[in-house]
Amino acid sequence: MKKIFLASAFALLILVACNKDKEILNSLNDYNLSRQDKGYHFGDKIQIPQDVLEYADAITISLADQESSSLIIDPKFFTLGENDITFNIKIKNGEVLQQDATINVFAKTKARAMSYEIVNQYPHDPKNFVQGFQLDGNIVYESDGQTGQSRILKYNLGTTTPLASTSQPQDVFSEGSAIVGDKIYQLTWQNKKGFIYDKNSLKLIKEFPYDGMIGEGWGLTYDGKELILSDGTKNLYFLNPENPSKVVRYISVASDKEAYDQLNELEYHNGSIYANVWQKPIILQINPANGEVTGILDLSNITKQNTTGNDDVLNGIAFKGDNMLITGKNWSRIYEIAVK
Numbered sequence: 001m002k003k004i005f006l007a008s009a010f011a012l013l014i015l016v017a018c019n020k021d022k023e024i025l026n027s028l029n030d031y032n033l034s035r036q037d038k039g040y041h042f043g044d045k046i047q048i049p050q051d052v053l054e055y056a057d058a059i060t061i062s063l064a065d066q067e068s069s070s071l072i073i074d075p076k077f078f079t080l081g082e083n084d085i086t087f088n089i090k091i092k093n094g095e096v097l098q099q100d101a102t103i104n105v106f107a108k109t110k111a112r113a114m115s116y117e118i119v120n121q122y123p124h125d126p127k128n129f130v131q132g133f134q135l136d137g138n139i140v141y142e143s144d145g146q147t148g149q150s151r152i153l154k155y156n157l158g159t160t161t162p163l164a165s166t167s168q169p170q171d172v173f174s175e176g177s178a179i180v181g182d183k184i185y186q187l188t189w190q191n192k193k194g195f196i197y198d199k200n201s202l203k204l205i206k207e208f209p210y211d212g213m214i215g216e217g218w219g220l221t222y223d224g225k226e227l228i229l230s231d232g233t234k235n236l237y238f239l240n241p242e243n244p245s246k247v248v249r250y251i252s253v254a255s256d257k258e259a260y261d262q263l264n265e266l267e268y269h270n271g272s273i274y275a276n277v278w279q280k281p282i283i284l285q286i287n288p289a290n291g292e293v294t295g296i297l298d299l300s301n302i303t304k305q306n307t308t309g310n311d312d313v314l315n316g317i318a319f320k321g322d323n324m325l326i327t328g329k330n331w332s333r334i335y336e337i338a339v340k
């Protein structure tokens with residue numbers, strides 16, 4: 001009888017402890033979910049509910065393959081946007097409880113709403129599925145996508161007749177492009193490689209494979225020193241044009257209240273990166289040092305006039321002096337806008 005009583009009491013004790021463990025993990029999970037919209041900034045300390053703190057001997061966080069006992073949002077471990085982490089809660093009996101969480105990190109400064117005025121319009125060949133777009137002098141260099149139709153071409157702004165054009169093999173879907181000196185670099189979507197052409201003739205010089213950390217090729221631009229590449233995630237990768245197969249560094253992109261992924265066609269101008277966001281009628285102005293969105297240009301009105309479905313989206317940013325040229329996939333126009 002006594003034995004049975006002891007065993008029952010012990011079982012009850014385990015049950016109570018397990019329930020308490022569950023309660024603590026739920027408390028932490030609820031708190032983390034409630035913080036996702038507000039997020040954190042670099043330098044903040046992750047807050048832990050009081051009942052969890054009282055129950056724990058020590059708390060660490062694991063992020064990718066690193067573990068930290070500091071609960072500070074340190075740019076060494078965290079990026080802007082979503083971070084998938086695990087809380088390791090060491091409790092009094094030496095056991096470690098684990099709880100997964102998504103920690104959002106947002107920019108400290110508020111993104112500016114930018115405005116624009118249309119100052120000119122030019123024709124654009126609506127057959128062109130624009131993936132890369134830049135202007136040099138009065139010549140547009142454009143990379144067009146779609147399997148079987150992918151190519152690199154150049155034409156005078158104001159016309160649509162190519163001055164030169166090179167088609168890609170049937171299995172290639174072309175993406176972003178950028179001018180570097182007398183060469184032009186062009187990405188492919190899922191072929192894990194890029195092409196380098198002579199800018200004048202558009203003759204192929206060579207190919208280069210992607211760094212393993214780059215999933216797909218989306219947008220490309222050049223800041224005068226490094227190529228900047230988007231791969232459809234929230235990341236922008238910096239590459240040395242002399243060795244484009246190696247990522248030098250990367251940043252993630254977020255505003256003060258929102259993380260952005262599916263970053264598409266890019267353009268570097270005057271200290272900022274400008275980025276299309278796939279299927280959104282906006283262009284982001286991004287600080288290349290840390291990925292913070294400093295401005296948002298809403299082009300809903302122009303986009304509405306040119307977009308009929310899911311594919312013919314705003315995509316294409318170039319600069320003509322300080323005015324921006326914008327276009328989209330299969331659009332029949334290029335707009336020159338003065339941006340404030």
Ligand SMILES: [Ca+2]
Pocket residue numbers: 132133134220221265266267316317318
């Ligand atoms: Ca561009």
